[in-house]
Amino acid sequence: MTNLKYRLATIVALVLASIWALWPRTVIERVKRNGVFVYDTVQRVPLKRGLDLQGGMYLQLELDESKGVVSDKEDAIQRAVKVVRNRIDEFGVAEPTVQTVGNNRIIVELPGIDDPERAEAVVQQAAHLQFMITDETNALERALPRLDQIARDVGGPTSQGALGDTSKSSPVSGLEKLFTQDSGAKAADTTKADSATSPIPPTGGPISGLLQRGEMPGEFYITQENVARAEYYFSLPQIQQAIPPGKAVKWGADTMSIGGQIYRTLYVVDSRPIITGESINDARPNNTPIDGTVVEFQLDNEGGRRFRSETAKHIQDYMAIVLDDRVMGRPPVIQGAIGTRGQITLGRRDMQQAQDLALVLRAGALPVPLKIADVRSIGASLGDDAIRQGLSAGALGIAIVILIMVVYYRFSGMLAVLGLMFYSVTTLAMLAGFGAVLTLPGIAGFVLSIGMAVDANFLIFERIREEVDRGKTIRTSIDEGFSHAWSAIVDTHVTTALTAAILYQFGTGPVRGFAVALLAGLAASMVSAIFVVRTLFLLWLNRTRGTAPLSI
Amino acid sequence: MLRILHNTKIDFIRLWKQAAIVIVVFLIPAVVMIAMSGFNWSIEFTGGTRIQLQFQNAAEVSAVRSELANAGFPNAEIATFGSPNELMIRVQDPTAIAQQDRAAGAVVTAIRAALDRRFGEGSYTVVGAEAVSAKVGDELSGQAAIAVLIAFGITLIYLAWRFEWRFALATILATMHDIVATLAFMKYLNLEISLFVVGGILTVIGYSMNDKVVVFDRVRENLKKGRKLPLYDLLNQSVNETLPRTVMTGSTTLACLLALLIFGGDVIRPFAWVLTFGIIIGTFSSIYVASPILLWIERKYPRMAVDKAHISASQARAESQVEAAPRPIRGSKAPATGRR
Numbered sequence: 041m042t043n044l045k046y047r048l049a050t051i052v053a054l055v056l057a058s059i060w061a062l063w064p065r066t067v068i069e070r071v072k073r074n075g076v077f078v079y080d081t082v083q084r085v086p087l088k089r090g091l092d093l094q095g096g097m098y099l100q101l102e103l104d105e106s107k108g109v110v111s112d113k114e115d116a117i118q119r120a121v122k123v124v125r126n127r128i129d130e131f132g133v134a135e136p137t138v139q140t141v142g143n144n145r146i147i148v149e150l151p152g153i154d155d156p157e158r159a160e161a162v163v164q165q166a167a168h169l170q171f172m173i174t175d176e177t178n179a180l181e182r183a184l185p186r187l188d189q190i191a192r193d194v195g196g197p198t199s200q201g202a203l204g205d206t207s208k209s210s211p212v213s214g215l216e217k218l219f220t221q222d223s224g225a226k227a228a229d230t231t232k233a234d235s236a237t238s239p240i241p242p243t244g245g246p247i248s249g250l251l252q253r254g255e256m257p258g259e260f261y262i263t264q265e266n267v268a269r270a271e272y273y274f275s276l277p278q279i280q281q282a283i284p285p286g287k288a289v290k291w292g293a294d295t296m297s298i299g300g301q302i303y304r305t306l307y308v309v310d311s312r313p314i315i316t317g318e319s320i321n322d323a324r325p326n327n328t329p330i331d332g333t334v335v336e337f338q339l340d341n342e343g344g345r346r347f348r349s350e351t352a353k354h355i356q357d358y359m360a361i362v363l364d365d366r367v368m369g370r371p372p373v374i375q376g377a378i379g380t381r382g383q384i385t386l387g388r389r390d391m392q393q394a395q396d397l398a399l400v401l402r403a404g405a406l407p408v409p410l411k412i413a414d415v416r417s418i419g420a421s422l423g424d425d426a427i428r429q430g431l432s433a434g435a436l437g438i439a440i441v442i443l444i445m446v447v448y449y450r451f452s453g454m455l456a457v458l459g460l461m462f463y464s465v466t467t468l469a470m471l472a473g474f475g476a477v478l479t480l481p482g483i484a485g486f487v488l489s490i491g492m493a494v495d496a497n498f499l500i501f502e503r504i505r506e507e508v509d510r511g512k513t514i515r516t517s518i519d520e521g522f523s524h525a526w527s528a529i530v531d532t533h534v535t536t537a538l539t540a541a542i543l544y545q546f547g548t549g550p551v552r553g554f555a556v557a558l559l560a561g562l563a564a565s566m567v568s569a570i571f572v573v574r575t576l577f578l579l580w581l582n583r584t585r586g587t588a589p590l591s592i
Numbered sequence: 593m594l595r596i597l598h599n600t601k602i603d604f605i606r607l608w609k610q611a612a613i614v615i616v617v618f619l620i621p622a623v624v625m626i627a628m629s630g631f632n633w634s635i636e637f638t639g640g641t642r643i644q645l646q647f648q649n650a651a652e653v654s655a656v657r658s659e660l661a662n663a664g665f666p667n668a669e670i671a672t673f674g675s676p677n678e679l680m681i682r683v684q685d686p687t688a689i690a691q692q693d694r695a696a697g698a699v700v701t702a703i704r705a706a707l708d709r710r711f712g713e714g715s716y717t718v719v720g721a722e723a724v725s726a727k728v729g730d731e732l733s734g735q736a737a738i739a740v741l742i743a744f745g746i747t748l749i750y751l752a753w754r755f756e757w758r759f760a761l762a763t764i765l766a767t768m769h770d771i772v773a774t775l776a777f778m779k780y781l782n783l784e785i786s787l788f789v790v791g792g793i794l795t796v797i798g799y800s801m802n803d804k805v806v807v808f809d810r811v812r813e814n815l816k817k818g819r820k821l822p823l824y825d826l827l828n829q830s831v832n833e834t835l836p837r838t839v840m841t842g843s844t845t846l847a848c849l850l851a852l853l854i855f856g857g858d859v860i861r862p863f864a865w866v867l868t869f870g871i872i873i874g875t876f877s878s879i880y881v882a883s884p885i886l887l888w889i890e891r892k893y894p895r896m897a898v899d900k901a902h903i904s905a906s907q908a909r910a911e912s913q914v915e916a917a918p919r920p921i922r923g924s925k926a927p928a929t930g931r932r
Contacts, residue, residue, distance in 0.1 A: 102725075102727075102728075156697075156721070157697065160697060412697070412723075413724075413725040413727065414723065414724045414728045415697055415700075415721075415722070415723045416720070417720060417721045417722075418719075419717070419718065419719040419720050425674075426857060426859055426860075429855055429856055429857035429860070430856065430860070432855045433852045433855040433856040433860070436851035436854075437847065437848035437851040437852070440844070440847040440848065440851065441844055441847070441848065444840070444843070444847070450594075480788075480859060485791075485795075490848065491844050491845035491848040491849075492799070492802070494844050495802070495837075495844075498836075498837045498840045498841050498844075499837055502834075502836050502840075505595075506833075524813070527809055527812075528805065528806050528810075531751075531754055531805045531809060532801075532805045532806060534750060535747050535798070535801045535802065535805055536798040536799075536801070536802055538743065538750060539743045539747065539794060539801070540798065542742050542746065543743075543791070546735050546736070546739035546742070551787060551790065551794075554791045554795075558795070
């Protein structure tokens with residue numbers, strides 16, 4: 041009797057703990073109010089829904105080694121994770137997940153995001169900011185004869201065939217992203233037409249012919265039609281090597297229009313930046329009447345000191361603000377030593393982009409380039425459908441199981457159904473307790489594991505029937521039924537659990553959700569079949585004192 | 593007391609040769625088909641792009657197809673999904689995958705641009721979009737294969753420890769057969785092998801092992817009773833004794849799966865198909881694959897000389913079609929020490 045009391049107490053405690061674990065509670069989390077994310081308290085059941093059920097975005101970022109091998113991948117990816125996490129926190133997502141996979145991947149999950157393209161850009165942008173002084177020494181002009189010579193030796197893109205081809209194949213693969221497919225092809229066509237009708241101007245070679253002097257030292261204009269060709273030349277390794285030492289060539293981010301002609305700018309700058317974005321400790325978007333959209337930034341003390349002394353040395357020089365290898369706006373002239381504040385001019389770009397740029401500057405630059413390997417966005421409506429369908433399938437499945445149990449085993453079947461209720465509550469509570477995420481495969485795994493949980497009951501009840509057939513007393517039959525079924529139940533549960541554990545270990549995303557639900561289900565099923573149903577039988581035996589016939 | 597299949601004495605194992613023929617007839621065409629055209633892998637494994645769109649009006653599949661062909665995706669697969677308003681577009685050919693390798697969302701953007709041009713912006717919404725690079729896909733299929741092999745290895749060790757190596761080996765071989773049969777079934781239905789379906793196949797493995805363990809657990813118990821019954825008869829007896837449980841569990845699980853098939857929706861349906869077939873084949877193979885394999889192993893590597901004699905005797909009996917059903921142990925006065 042005391043044994044029975046302890047058993048009952050344990051069951052009641054487990055059920056209460058499970059109900060407590062599943063009780064709706066007040067949590068503080070980011071929620072969307074009128075299109076903005078704010079922190080607020082919400083009342084909800086502590087079972088998180090996965091991306092497939094509530095909609096959102098899944099990104100897998102991979103270390104991009106196409107522009108140079110990264111030596112310490114482990115370290116690089118860890119630092120990248122920090123930056124990505126900072127950015128996402130600033131971006132404002134309900135409950136983001138950022139985790140590493142292996143030593144070269146980052147998985148980002150953004151529930152509730154409805155602008156995938158923007159999220160992609162924010163996560164992936166390198167945000168490498170540099171302040172560089174434009175060249176005052178006419179270094180490029182002096183090197184041009186050599187560059188022209190190299191360009192002639194290599195041959196231009198037109199002599200290799202259509203430029204459109206090169207934009208698709210390797211040499212300029214890093215640059216063609218700037219163009220849509222269409223404008224790339226158009227540029228190619230016009231270049232071809234140009235070279236066919238008017239040969240390269242006599243004053244210049246293949247490169248110098250493309251360049252026109254700009255207004256400030258180190259600045260060049262290139263007409264829009266010639267941009268693709270110039271980009272091709274400047275991406276050639278031979279040309280890169282021939283650029284005067286200590287100097288670098290950077291493209292401007294925007295086009296400008298002078299007298300109806302559209303130009304891109306090219307800047308020659310000192311390759312050593314006077315300061316980089318690492319020193320930024322705050323950045324805010326702003327809208328100014330003169331410069332349009334800008335991002336105002338503030339440097340930390342150390343950076344401010346360096347910035348002041350460097351700018352003091354370069355008064356009357358021009359300072360290019362280079363973001364991810366593109367010069368932002370037109371380099372301003374340095375009037376006097378600049379302290380800790382400055383701004384980046386974004387020209388025609390809208391406020392949203394200024395916001396995003398400020399965000400990535402605050403969060404810091406990515407230590408290594410990342411490339412998106414895998415991207416999924418799931419609409420919220422898809423998730424609602426899936427939940428409704430999953431729930432109705434689950435309800436029907438449970439109804440069928442209950443019907444079969446009660447019709448076939450009568451009273452004992454009812455005890456088994458009680459055991460199944462215990463099983464369901466504890467399984468869900470375990471999932472909530474482990475912070476597991478309820479995904480579609482998870483629900484499927486749960487529905488399925490109900491079927492498998494019943495298996496344990498069938499094993500036991502069939503054994504009890506066999507023992508009753510052998511003419512044993514009810515009490516002995518129940519005891520022997522449980523003890524004989526024990527080995528089969530343990531072995532089946534352990535083999536399935538081993539498979540589930542390996543699934544968890546090697547699987548990703550949805551497969552993991554399935555494995556977790558299965559593991560929780562198996563644990564609950566063992567306790568339910570062996571302990572709970574047995575206790576119910578003992579309770580029944582205790583009440584009837586072993587005199588009543590067993591309905592099984 | 594409602595009882596089904598109670599106290600049966602069916603000589604199941606006698607039919608193993610016929611069963612083997614059925615298996616071979618089922619598997620051979622599928623193996624040939626798989627060898628010729630491979631599997632219908634989802635983009636998760638090959639890389640590629642999948643977009644689910646919801647149009648405001650019934651979607652014109654042919655118009656979408658021609659527009660996508662213009663946009664450079666002549667091999668895009670387009671199908672309605674769920675309702676006639678919803679479309680699933682799948683782009684999986686190598687050139688598109690290569691395009692994706694440079695920028696993951698490129699194909700999605702291009703398709704949306706093409707559809708915007710044709711149908712106007714806002715005439716449809718993107719319900720879901722996925723773009724997977726080929727490299728991620730390769731790794732994934734590698735991982736799945738490794739996971740299955742490790743699961744087999746660990747189960748083999750566990751069962752060898754709990755039972756003995758003969759039982760473990762028979763279980764694993766029979767389960768492998770179930771995987772091959774399930775893959776053949778998927779080939780016949782031309783089901784797409786997605787990550788979710790792979791999860792289903794792994795569940796089939798778990799269920800199939802579960803079923804074999806239950807039967808072998810009975811064999812182990814009957815062996816412990818120390819009665820000098822040939823293994824052939826012992827297996828038959830064990831299969832018969834566990835038959836009510838096998839049928840009940842099988843039908844309950846199938847009922848749950850039926851619910852998933854009917855109400856689970858298009859996302860769950862392939863998964864439910866795999867499990868439905870897998871559970872039937874898993875139950876079947878416990879009797880007709882695992883048991884004959886165990887008998888074969890036993891004959892090659894007998895436990896004891898005395899067993900060998902029994903087995904050959906029983907084989908001879910089975911082949912000469914003599915009534916081979918053993919007397920059930922029901923009501924026997926077996927010593928209590930023989931059981932646990």
